[in-house]
Amino acid sequence: MSMSTRLYPVGRLDKDTHGIILITNDGRLPNSSLRSKFRKQKIYEVTVDDDVTEDDLEQLRDGVTITTTSQRDRKSTTLTAPTLPCTALRLSARSFTITITEGRNRQIRKMCGALGLGVVDLRRVEFMGIKGDDLRVGEWRELTDSEMLIVNKAVQDGEEVTTRGGEGLRCWSEVDVIEWMESVGYGACVEAFKKSGVDGGRLLNMGTPDQVDHLAYHLEDMGVEEEDREGLERAIVELCEEEG
Structure with missing residues (x-):
């Protein structure tokens, strides 16, 4: 991709995670779309190293207690608390989709780890209602008109807050x-x-x-x-x- 204007990533992916990430030249969008007040949905496909039971999926849906640490202005804050209720749907014996609205550090890996499951592959397939479709690693495409409506709504929401x-x-x-x-x-x-x-x-x-x-x-x-x-x-x- 060759662009002359400054580009901003919307959100983040851990180094071991792949999938959809939005890139924009509108600096308002990252802040607007990430605010917890609006709780944007993120959908991931997860593959783990052991069979996933129905009880595992139910625990994920109800919330799993994990510990996360955030860094801000050289100060560290650690939180041990349950995750918010989410959606978890089976794909196969060792894979499932999970839909979350939080953004805690390495959240899905820690949720699986709390159940004794190791994550083999983690791919984000949808963010804010925008899907990655069949894009391969390194490929990109422009947003559709309907997707731009989603983006513009996120910016509008953020401007109302500020x-x-x-x-x-x-x-x-x-x-x-x-x-x-x-x-x-x-x-x-x-x-x-x-x-x-x-x-x-x-x-x-x-x-x-x-x-x-x-x-x-x-x-x-x-x-x-x-x-x-x-x-x-x-x-x-x-x-x-x-x-x-």
């Missing part, structure tokens, strides 16, 4: 943070967030451990259920991983 501050997550107000908490299913944590005095922009954009720990203290102090506390912490770390 309208107040003009600089993305760094400028999220308290109202923005509350809306985000509710959108990811943790409205029960809102009052504790208000009481905590935590800077919402720092919490969501930088994910600094002291901010997360401070909020966690207030969540527990105000009687927020453990499942909601852990879920919100997971969502914060996930957002920081994807924005980082």
